[in-house]
Amino acid sequence: MDSKRTALTTLLGVALLAVFADPALAQGYDSTTEQLIRSLNTQLLYMAIPITVLVEGILIYTVWKYRKNDDPQPTKENRRLEISWTIATALVLLVVGYASYGVMANDYVTNTQDGNNIETNGDAVVVDVTAKKYLWEFDYPEQNVSTTGTLVLPKGQNVYLNITSTDWLHAFHVPELGLKQDAVPGQSHVIKTKITSTGTYQLYCAEYCGVGHSKMLGEVEVKSQQGYQNWLQQQSSSSGGSSNNNSSSNSSSLSSSGLAH
Structure with a gap:
């Protein structure tokens, strides 16, 4: 019964996030700059949704499961778990950094040319x-x-x-x-x-x-x-x-x- 409630809560969370995300993703792009920025935001959003759902699902499940526990005990040391979430966090940060660098370093987003000597590289x-x-x-x-x-x-x-x-x-x-x-x-x-x-x-x-x-x-x-x-x-x-x-x-x-x- 608890697993069904957890699954239902997770699905509701995904649906709620999708409702808020959908209007932003459905809009078109009017410039290359806007396209790059919004595409990055979309990628980060797709990464954030499952992480948010996972964390909130675990939190809700834990609160529900131990709601009647009058004598809570501290969590025992679990090195495997600590190493796992440290590696997972590092991977997430690497992906975010790589995706962000690819957009922020683009000339259409960050242009470092001197205004007194603009190189257009063709018709512009x-x-x-x-x-x-x-x-x-x-x-x-x-x-x-x-x-x-x-x-x-x-x-x-x-x-x-x-x-x-x-x-x-x-x-x-x-x-x-x-x-x-x-x-x-x-x-x-x-x-x-x-x-x-x-x-x-x-x-x-x-x-x-x-x-x-x-x-x-x-x-x-x-x-x-x-x-x-x-x-x-x-x-x-x-x-x-x-x-x-x-x-x-x-x-x-x-x-x-x-x-x-």
């Missing part, structure tokens, strides 16, 4: 991202295009974001794309990614940066290759980007007036 888009109170500026040095507030990128192409700040600490954060990087004055930090879906994604400042922090928002607009090229041509043909610069000035004015209120 390079954008200088500058954070300031309280807005985002995006410069495309190879196309001589600048925007404020909206970062436009192509789908299916490597992207290098060279992130810095002009005043104090900010943080570039696009949760849906798995992107996050501090913007530090006097330093350049590079993010490499490849976006796999078109659409518009919310950009946040993830580091408290003053009274206008909550308004320091932006958007990442991902277009098809053709749509991106059309956008670049449109920006370049607008009197050398003058209309774009005017929109940037207007955005700055609106941001300042919003803070004044």
Whole structure:
């Protein structure tokens, strides 16, 4: 009877964990960075579920079996058991470390390039991202295009974001794309990614940066290759980007007036 209850409890635990895990696993990936991070989380989750069920099952079984024991005795020494769980723990840590290193060392997750000398290794888009109170500026040095507030990128192409700040600490954060990087004055930090879906994604400042922090928002607009090229041509043909610069000035004015209120 006790074994049946233990098995039932274990099955219920697995089902409960699966209910919580399933929505996260069912979502698609919008960038290579997000795919790598979520895949690692999924692997670790698959490892954690059986360990959690095993430990909780033993705990529940022990509590139930000895619930009427009024004279509990200390556990006797069992070297074989101690060696077994030490080896098992070491193996788990090795697997976790190996899986984590494989993701964290990937260029799409951790890029250690110098922002002043980015090696793209082929066709790629390079954008200088500058954070300031309280807005985002995006410069495309190879196309001589600048925007404020909206970062436009192509789908299916490597992207290098060279992130810095002009005043104090900010943080570039696009949760849906798995992107996050501090913007530090006097330093350049590079993010490499490849976006796999078109659409518009919310950009946040993830580091408290003053009274206008909550308004320091932006958007990442991902277009098809053709749509991106059309956008670049449109920006370049607008009197050398003058209309774009005017929109940037207007955005700055609106941001300042919003803070004044």
